[in-house]
Each structure stands twice: as C-alpha cells, then as structure tokens.
Amino acid sequence: MPRDPVCIACGQPTGPGPRLNRLPDGHTCPSCRDRLLETLPPVLPSSISELSFEEWAEEDEGDDYPRSA
Numbered sequence: 353m354p355r356d357p358v359c360i361a362c363g364q365p366t367g368p369g370p371r372l373n374r375l376p377d378g379h380t381c382p383s384c385r386d387r388l389l390e391t392l393p394p395v396l397p398s399s400i401s402e403l404s405f406e407e408w409a410e411e412d413e414g415d416d417y418p419r420s421a
C-alpha cells in the first residue's frame with residue numbers, strides 16, 4: 353500500500369498538488385514553502401532576484417576583493 357509523501361519538516365502530506373502547510377506553532381513550514389516556490393512559475397522575477405542577490409552576496413563576502421597591502 354503506497355504511502356502519500358509527507359514533508360519531513362511538518363509531517364503533513366505534500367500532495368497531490370503543491371501546498372503550503374503550517375507548523376503546529378502556526379508558522380509556515382519553510383520546507384513546504386521552498387518546495388512550493390520551486391514548483392511555481394517565475395511570476396515575481398523581481399523578488400526572486402532579490403533573494404538570489406542576498407544569497408550570493410553573503411557567500412561572496414570578503415572573497416571578491418583581494419586587497420593589496
């Protein structure tokens with residue numbers, strides 16, 4: 353008997369369609385949110401660009417500018 357896939361973060365079913373579950377404390381499940389975002393078409397390219405920018409800006413911090421003495 354096949355089991356429905358459940359989110360490892362909130363333990364609630366992730367299907368059949370994309371859904372946004374909530375944690376018992378009322379917060380949106382971050383794992384479900386990420387999964388949902390991945391399935392959505394890029395309807396908000398500006399906000400996605402901001403997220404991407406923050407990510408690589410953090411990673412590249414201090415690495416991009418070799419300072420000469």
Ligand SMILES: [Zn+2]
Pocket residue numbers: 359360361362363364373381382383384385
């Ligand atoms: Zn979840």
